[in-house]
Amino acid sequence: MDSYNSPSTKPLYRGTQIVWYILGLLEALLAFRFVLKLLGANPGAGFTDFIYGVTYPFAAPFLSVFKITKVEGSIFEWTTLLAMLVYWLIAMAIVRLFLMGKTVSTPEAAAKLDSQEKA
Numbered sequence: 001m002d003s004y005n006s007p008s009t010k011p012l013y014r015g016t017q018i019v020w021y022i023l024g025l026l027e028a029l030l031a032f033r034f035v036l037k038l039l040g041a042n043p044g045a046g047f048t049d050f051i052y053g054v055t056y057p058f059a060a061p062f063l064s065v066f067k068i069t070k071v072e073g074s075i076f077e078w079t080t081l082l083a084m085l086v087y088w089l090i091a092m093a094i095v096r097l098f099l100m101g102k103t104v105s106t107p108e109a110a111a112k113l114d115s116q117e118k119a
Contacts, residue, residue, distance in 0.1 A: 040073035
């Protein structure tokens with residue numbers, strides 16, 4: 001059975017769409033955090049406080065990895081960039097796991113195994 005006719009193809013596709021959507025939302029929020037810190041935004045402002053509060057749980061595991069670079073009120077938060085990279089890698093790994101569940105025909109599997117053997 002090929003993947004065009006497999007009943008598992010559509011759920012796998014939807015699963016990958018969900019992963020990419022969640023990643024896109026998280027990356028956008030972390031990008032806002034990075035830019036607000038870089039531009040020295042007022043942490044007491046409502047929007048800034050909201051972004052910092054929402055992104056803190058996602059940035060917290062990385063906050064002590066690098067030193068924060070400060071220049072006259074602006075903060076270059078390397079850790080936010082690291083968090084963005086790590087979450088992107090995690091999303092890639094999850095999508096790869098989903099794709100491992102994709103139905104393949106025997107000839108297709110044999111061809112892929114042959115190409116892996118040559119590499």
